[in-house]
Amino acid sequence: MKYELEPDNRNCPDGELLEDLRIVASQFATNSLIKEQYNTHGRFCAATMQRRFGSWNKALALSGLTVQKRIDIPVGELLSDLKRVADSLERRTVTREQYRVHGHFGNATISRRFGSWGAALKAAGLKPTGWKPPATEEDLFDNMANVWEHVGRQPKHKDFRRPISRYSNTTYVNRFGSWRGALEAFVTAANAKREPGLTENTKPLPIKAKAQQQPAHRTGRDPSWRLRFLVMRHDNFACRLCGASPAKDPSVSLHVDHIHPWSEGGETVFSNLQTCCEPCNIGKSNLPMKEEEGGHPA
Ligand SMILES: [Zn+2]
Numbered sequence: 001m002k003y004e005l006e007p008d009n010r011n012c013p014d015g016e017l018l019e020d021l022r023i024v025a026s027q028f029a030t031n032s033l034i035k036e037q038y039n040t041h042g043r044f045c046a047a048t049m050q051r052r053f054g055s056w057n058k059a060l061a062l063s064g065l066t067v068q069k070r071i072d073i074p075v076g077e078l079l080s081d082l083k084r085v086a087d088s089l090e091r092r093t094v095t096r097e098q099y100r101v102h103g104h105f106g107n108a109t110i111s112r113r114f115g116s117w118g119a120a121l122k123a124a125g126l127k128p129t130g131w132k133p134p135a136t137e138e139d140l141f142d143n144m145a146n147v148w149e150h151v152g153r154q155p156k157h158k159d160f161r162r163p164i165s166r167y168s169n170t171t172y173v174n175r176f177g178s179w180r181g182a183l184e185a186f187v188t189a190a191n192a193k194r195e196p197g198l199t200e201n202t203k204p205l206p207i208k209a210k211a212q213q214q215p216a217h218r219t220g221r222d223p224s225w226r227l228r229f230l231v232m233r234h235d236n237f238a239c240r241l242c243g244a245s246p247a248k249d250p251s252v253s254l255h256v257d258h259i260h261p262w263s264e265g266g267e268t269v270f271s272n273l274q275t276c277c278e279p280c281n282i283g284k285s286n287l288p289m290k291e292e293e294g295g296h297p298a
Contacts, residue, residue: 009048017044017052018063025065032066034104047101057106075123078110082124093127135167137189138225140175143167144186145225149254152237152246154183190229219268227270228256235275244277253278 009017024041025033035046035056046056053059057067085102086094096107096117103110107117114120118128135143143166147155150164157169157179172182223231232254238245239254246252257276260266 009044012044014052014062017049018059020044021049021059021063021065025063032060032068035102036104050101055100073105073109073113075113078105078113078120079124081105082110082120082126086124086126092133093121093129093131095129135171135175137175137185140167140172140182141186141189142225144172144182145190145229148229149232149237150246151250152248152252152254190226190233217262217265217267221262221268223256223268223273227268227273231256231270231273232275234270238275239277239280240274241276241280244280255281257281 020043021033021038024038025031027041028037038046038049049059050056053062060067081104082094082099085099086092088102089098091098094103099110100107110120111117114123121128144155147159147165151159157172159165160167160169160172169179169182173179176182176185236245237247237254239252244252246254255276255278256273258266258268259272259274262268266272
């Protein structure tokens with residue numbers, strides 16, 4: 001299975017694609033091919049063939065190769081191929097479209113044999129196609145930090161609704177036993193974990209400068225939820241420049257902003273971050289900051 005970006009073959013003539021199918025088939029001394037053989041030995045990808053000619057079998061037929069019609073594919077073979085595709089994609093479910101690209105058999109064959117696509121997934125021990133993996137603790141903490149920042153104070157469970165929150169308070173209660181337990185787990189995690197941005201004497205991270213004009217960084221551009229939360233808490237969830245806070249005015253939206261801009265080599269570390277409301281943030285980006293203005297007290 002190829003995972004690299006496919007070469008842009010849009011201008012490659014049909015004949016050249018079909019010829020390559022025959023070349024690979026001759027390497028295998030066969031007059032038919034399965035997608036995997038072609039993916040490992042072909043110049044193009046099976047997916048490219050499918051896109052160009054409508055389906056893998058149509059591409060085979062047009063190239064003069066034999067389309068293998070297997071009517072009695074054992075159920076176990078269908079299921080293990082579904083599982084193989086799920087594993088190769090590192091997913092716990094497979095959509096019809098994913099299977100069309102990566103599977104050995106036809107979607108219709110599978111749906112027909114099991115009654116429906118969903119039933120086939122179930123039989124293979126996979127999840128339904130709409131399934132999403134459960135939120136990790138980090139996801140829940142990240143969301144909690146967002147809500148906290150949004151309201152500018154310790155959030156209440158009624159704050160956990162869309163669009164402010166991605167998860168309901170019930171999700172938190174279920175995960176942490178109680179609402180209080182969720183808040184405590186969050187604060188413990190925010191305080192306990194140490195990470196590069198929180199201390200100044202960290203080893204350089206192996207982040208290479210991409211373009212010549214871009215300075216090398218030892219930190220990524222976006223602060224983690226933990227760093228964001230600690231900066232905002234340090235600034236009492238209020239803009240450092242004008243004092244605006246969503247706790248007083250719900251229309252205020254706060255950001256964590258680089259004092260020395262990241263684009264100019266500023267790092268994503270506690271001492272180089274400050275809480276800023278949107279108008280101040282925009283105003284700031286037009287005005288160079290004076291040296292003595294920046295910086296959190298150590
Ligand atoms: Zn402001």
